[in-house]
Amino acid sequence: MKNNPKELIDDLKVIRTIHSNQFRKFANYNNVYLVITIIVAVIISFIGFSGIDNLSKLIGSNEKPYNKDIIQFIMNLMTLLILVITVLGLIFKFERKTSKSYNAIVNLTEFISDVEFTYLSDTSTEKTFKSDDLPLYSHKYKSLINSLPPTKDSHYYKALKTIKKKKKIKKFIESEEYDNKNKIQRLIYLYKL
Numbered sequence: 001m002k003n004n005p006k007e008l009i010d011d012l013k014v015i016r017t018i019h020s021n022q023f024r025k026f027a028n029y030n031n032v033y034l035v036i037t038i039i040v041a042v043i044i045s046f047i048g049f050s051g052i053d054n055l056s057k058l059i060g061s062n063e064k065p066y067n068k069d070i071i072q073f074i075m076n077l078m079t080l081l082i083l084v085i086t087v088l089g090l091i092f093k094f095e096r097k098t099s100k101s102y103n104a105i106v107n108l109t110e111f112i113s114d115v116e117f118t119y120l121s122d123t124s125t126e127k128t129f130k131s132d133d134l135p136l137y138s139h140k141y142k143s144l145i146n147s148l149p150p151t152k153d154s155h156y157y158k159a160l161k162t163i164k165k166k167k168k169i170k171k172f173i174e175s176e177e178y179d180n181k182n183k184i185q186r187l188i189y190l191y192k193l
Helices: 005-050 052-059 068-092 094-119 134-147 153-174 176-180 183-192
Strands: none
Touching: 005 052, 005 068, 005 094, 005 134, 005 153, 052 068, 068 094, 094 134, 153 176, 153 183
């Protein structure tokens, strides 16, 4: 563990950004998964409650109803699709991964805040960990890092890019240029960053 609180906090912020990116990714996957599940379930429910005979008359005409075998095949296909979607949900576990990433963000933020309040506040003159506090923070750091979900090197590089982009966005928002642009111009400028 680093002896310099600022360096430690900078490293922890990168790790937090990694898990923040992961959280967003898994939350998006989970939302898409839920929407697809709901759409397929609604279609199956509609076909099931309407009845194949009624649907064949509705799609076709009273004189020449639509082929009931095709409607039955579509219903069977949709039922199979629900089964496949359910199995995929059990395999990928997007909701669980989202929850783990969220907990990592919360725990990292708490640890960062703890170090900042103790060592980087305006009243603190300490620039390194006190010798008495070093074992405590070292233990907290090790426990926290061991409890985090695994990540890849590519996640680290993406986190560095995210942090760089956030700094650019912050600089733009704090500038006069931000105040001079309308809402659409701001969105376009932020999109280009």
